[in-house]
Amino acid sequence: ATPTSIMVGTGRAAELGVLFRKSEALQQLRDVKVVAFDKTGTLTQGKPTLTDLILDDDFEHDEVLALVAAVEAKSEHPIGDAIVAAAEKAGLTLGAVTDFQAVSGHGVTARVDSRLVSIGSQRHLGHLDFSDFAEAIDRLADEGKTPVFAAIDDKLAAAIVVADTVKPSSKAVIAALHAMGLKTAMISGDNRRTAQAIARQLGIDEVRAEVLPADKVATLKGLRQLGPVAYVGDGINDAPALAEADIGIAVGTGTDAAIESADVVMLGGDLKGVLNALTVSRATMGNIW
Ligand code: ADP
Numbered sequence: 001a002t003p004t005s006i007m008v009g010t011g012r013a014a015e016l017g018v019l020f021r022k023s024e025a026l027q028q029l030r031d032v033k034v035v036a037f038d039k040t041g042t043l044t045q046g047k048p049t050l051t052d053l054i055l056d057d058d059f060e061h062d063e064v065l066a067l068v069a070a071v072e073a074k075s076e077h078p079i080g081d082a083i084v085a086a087a088e089k090a091g092l093t094l095g096a097v098t099d100f101q102a103v104s105g106h107g108v109t110a111r112v113d114s115r116l117v118s119i120g121s122q123r124h125l126g127h128l129d130f131s132d133f134a135e136a137i138d139r140l141a142d143e144g145k146t147p148v149f150a151a152i153d154d155k156l157a158a159a160i161v162v163a164d165t166v167k168p169s170s171k172a173v174i175a176a177l178h179a180m181g182l183k184t185a186m187i188s189g190d191n192r193r194t195a196q197a198i199a200r201q202l203g204i205d206e207v208r209a210e211v212l213p214a215d216k217v218a219t220l221k222g223l224r225q226l227g228p229v230a231y232v233g234d235g236i237n238d239a240p241a242l243a244e245a246d247i248g249i250a251v252g253t254g255t256d257a258a259i260e261s262a263d264v265v266m267l268g269g270d271l272k273g274v275l276n277a278l279t280v281s282r283a284t285m286g287n288i289w
């Protein structure tokens, strides 16, 4: 492609709401074989709501919800927002929180009044026995919902289930990528069954689940065995993967860290920008496959 055609290409992309931050990105995008997506906030809206609270017999609903919401009010995770919103809706009063600790990719722990409260993945509460919850949790996870667990004074008190919705365009974008001859992948920190259920709903080829924030880059490198990879993400946690990918594509509604690390930025939250970027790249650079 000539410098002029690259200028025309980036201009055309801008009209379609896709900003190429450097001209090499047009060429690199043409050569991509795999498009990998972050799940939460990228393929999904990233605004989950609480759908189920499954209690252990020794605990009481409002007490557990108030304790976990008090802790989650200090967290910045969307799961925390869902729990706090549910407690507010129920009109619960939240106790005073001390010793708050967030473990990235795992969960949160704090003291509320005199109680020790932990909320997070099974891994976060690794030493507890989850067998009473297993059947219900697997069923809900198979519907694409995310289960987390609450321990109070080191006893498993409840499974708390939140559900996020996929963006309206996600499924069609995945299908269109396949029609363009590309493979698709999803990388998520979420529960394996949950991630697999969402990938199945969307028709995504490859799923990497329960990936800790620190392991996203290594997971992305693994996908490179399939060919050059474009990574699409929105979060602070996605910034290293956006930088590492052959092409990083940030969701416009994402965090500043994601946008600054990306080669391409789509305006707004709609994933159709990925298709627009690929189409302009192929039109500008010519098809080589
Ligand atoms: P994702 O962006 O895919 O949700 P994260 O790395 O942020 O991935 O979180 C991975 C998992 O860690 C969540 O699915 C949840 O099980 C647990 N987790 C992290 N933070 C919290 C929190 N504040 N409250 C409850 N669970 C949490």
Ligand code: MG
Pocket: 038, 039, 040, 041, 042, 046, 233, 234, 235
């Ligand atoms: Mg995200």
